[in-house]
Amino acid sequence: MLEVKNLNVFYGKLQILWDLSINVGDESVGLFGPNGAGKTTLINTILGLVKPVSGEIVLDGESLVKMETDKIIKHGIAIVPQDRELFPFMTVEENLRTGNAYIARARKKYQERLDFVFEIFPVLKERLNQAAGSMSGGQQRMVAIGRALMSDPKVLILDEPSGGLQPSLVTEVFHRLKDLKKSVSVLVTEQNVRQALKAIDRGYILENGKIAMADTADNLAGNDHIRKSYLGI
Amino acid sequence: MINSIVNKFRQRNFVLGFVAVLVIFVLLGIYKPYVLIEGIQRSSLYALIALPMALLLGVVGIINLAHGDFMMLGAYFAYFMNVQLGMDPLVAVVPALIVFFIFGMISYYITFKHVIGAPELNQLLLGFGLSLVLGQAVNIIATNQPRKLSLDYVSSSMKIGDFQFGTYEFIYVAAAILVLVGLQLFLKKTRTGQAALAVGQNPRGAKVVGININWIYLIVFAISVAIIGAIGPIFGTRNTIFPEVGLAYTLKSFALIAVAGIGSLTGVLWVSLILGLSECLVLSSLEYAKWSDIIFFALIIGVIMYRSHQRQVK
Ligand SMILES: Nc1ncnc2c1ncn2[C@@H]1O[C@H](COP(=O)(O)OP(=O)(O)O)[C@@H](O)[C@H]1O
Ligand SMILES: [Mg+2]
Numbered sequence: 435m436l437e438v439k440n441l442n443v444f445y446g447k448l449q450i451l452w453d454l455s456i457n458v459g460d461e462s463v464g465l466f467g468p469n470g471a472g473k474t475t476l477i478n479t480i481l482g483l484v485k486p487v488s489g490e491i492v493l494d495g496e497s498l499v500k501m502e503t504d505k506i507i508k509h510g511i512a513i514v515p516q517d518r519e520l521f522p523f524m525t526v527e528e529n530l531r532t533g534n535a536y537i538a539r540a541r542k543k544y545q546e547r548l549d550f551v552f553e554i555f556p557v558l559k560e561r562l563n564q565a566a567g568s569m570s571g572g573q574q575r576m577v578a579i580g581r582a583l584m585s586d587p588k589v590l591i592l593d594e595p596s597g598g599l600q601p602s603l604v605t606e607v608f609h610r611l612k613d614l615k616k617s618v619s620v621l622v623t624e625q626n627v628r629q630a631l632k633a634i635d636r637g638y639i640l641e642n643g644k645i646a647m648a649d650t651a652d653n654l655a656g657n658d659h660i661r662k663s664y665l666g667i
Numbered sequence: 668m669i670n671s672i673v674n675k676f677r678q679r680n681f682v683l684g685f686v687a688v689l690v691i692f693v694l695l696g697i698y699k700p701y702v703l704i705e706g707i708q709r710s711s712l713y714a715l716i717a718l719p720m721a722l723l724l725g726v727v728g729i730i731n732l733a734h735g736d737f738m739m740l741g742a743y744f745a746y747f748m749n750v751q752l753g754m755d756p757l758v759a760v761v762p763a764l765i766v767f768f769i770f771g772m773i774s775y776y777i778t779f780k781h782v783i784g785a786p787e788l789n790q791l792l793l794g795f796g797l798s799l800v801l802g803q804a805v806n807i808i809a810t811n812q813p814r815k816l817s818l819d820y821v822s823s824s825m826k827i828g829d830f831q832f833g834t835y836e837f838i839y840v841a842a843a844i845l846v847l848v849g850l851q852l853f854l855k856k857t858r859t860g861q862a863a864l865a866v867g868q869n870p871r872g873a874k875v876v877g878i879n880i881n882w883i884y885l886i887v888f889a890i891s892v893a894i895i896g897a898i899g900p901i902f903g904t905r906n907t908i909f910p911e912v913g914l915a916y917t918l919k920s921f922a923l924i925a926v927a928g929i930g931s932l933t934g935v936l937w938v939s940l941i942l943g944l945s946e947c948l949v950l951s952s953l954e955y956a957k958w959s960d961i962i963f964f965a966l967i968i969g970v971i972m973y974r975s976h977q978r979q980v981k
Pocket of ligand 2: 473474475516593594
């Protein structure tokens with residue numbers, strides 16, 4: 435479905451991603467690694483916000499590398515950014531609508547998508563008229579996930595969805611992620627590896643801009659290096 | 668719509684302001700009725716001219732210092748359509764909308780497209796330069812000789828008792844309300860309008876929901892220029908025009924928006940009203956009439972000082 439091949443990305447003269455390849459099929463895939471490893475950079479490159487020096491990004495047989503961000507999103511990728519990137523003065527309802535309104539395929543299913551989002555985050559239904567900027571960090575995270583789901587994506591990318599959330603909410607987010615797996619491919623980065631491993635099928639370990647390891651969730655959970663460096667066992 | 672109005676009335680400041688305006692209206696109406704009428708007409712012209720700038724500045728954050736010059740161009744457009752083709756300036760509003768929409772797109776491509784996301788100073792300098800170019804272009808083509816259309820209908824007036832006032836100027840009131848309602852509907856009800864709000868609030872967020880933000884900047888700029896260009900003919904029916912006639916209106920619009928609070932379209936209407944009424948009140952006194960221009964800047968300085976004082980208190 436989504437294939438990233440031999441990606442090389444620089445910020446100025448500094449190389450951030452080195453010949454990096456990953457793929458995401460009909461499954462949930464985790465992307466783990468320490469702060470500064472290049473996870474967000476990889477995601478921004480997939481989204482066309484950062485242009486690679488070389489490499490390929492292909493979604494369902496179509497190359498994305500030369501496309502503008504809005505076109506890439508229209509092709510079926512949705513993002514829950516690390517910083518949420520909501521529209522603070524718009525209501526929750528208006529924010530959710532922006533996730534839907536600019537994707538022709540999703541627009542026809544507005545109500546269906548909205549019901550789906552309410553099913554996952556019932557609390558949003560009671561907050562429809564609240565300005566997104568006035569909500570707590572955790573609620574804003576839900577709006578950001580809801581907004582991404584409104585676009586009926588083929589691939590949903592979440593960049594540190596638990597960042598800044600209380601532990602109880604983190605569990606909830608991963609619980610929701612597990613539900614999502616059935617309807618959409620998921621690529622998720624996470625610092626909280628222990629929680630994330632419960633919600634994904636496969637994972638990549640990214641260190642210094644290179645893939646250090648790739649395996650199933652179960653194997654990763656049992657791996658010594660992972661246990662020491664990421665699970666603190 | 669009604670909901671949001673009801674919500675506004677729940678805010679104490681809004682109610683206070685509303686009552687204050689109402690009281691001023693009634694007092695003025697009894698004391699000096701012509702000040703009330705002329706004040707409303709003058710305010711509407713200010714608001715009308717400021718609204719397209721408020722759209723551009725308040726919604727997508729572009730400062731266009733050539734704003735008034737596009738109005739000047741619109742007025743010349745109507746002037747020559749009238750002199751050459753005999754077209755009534757009020758009819759010329761319709762072709763002006765189309766011509767200036769396209770002209771706005773072209774201007775955007777040549778100029779502002781290149782300073783989106785650049786420091787604000789670049790926008791200011793660019794707008795200032797564009798203003799000079801437009802003014803000088805008209806100067807070369809049409810000379811700087813002042814021009815005025817003579818139209819019978821603009822001097823229509825009405826008499827109530829022994830108090831007489833011009834009725835034609837109510838066209839400013841109608842036009843201002845039309846533009847305000849039109850812009851509100853555009854922003855609230857259309858997909859492009861919502862995209863414009865989204866781009867204004869978070870350009871990066873707008874990109875990642877699939878909005879083509881370059882297209883939105885282009886469209887909003889073109890809409891702003893189309894409206895101000897189409898206001899030109901209305902302005903030209905009543906006023907003498909010359910290449911620099913727009914400059915003062917750029918400044919006044921900018922100041923109005925700064926006082927109203929960037930981002931508030933209805934705020935522009937209220938501030939215009941206060942300003943227009945105070946100006947007319949001062950003008951109506953023989954002794955102090957020449958002070959009327961000072962009102963404007965005194966008010967602006969006052970509001971800015973009040974705001975910065977409030978910020979310090981917080
Ligand atoms: N806009 C930028 N300009 C220059 N360097 C950047 C920029 N964004 C991130 N970096 C650098 O790129 C590296 C990878 O960052 P990032 O992709 O955010 O890592 P992660 O998301 O894994 O924490 C870091 O060394 C970071 O300092
Ligand atoms: Mg990151």
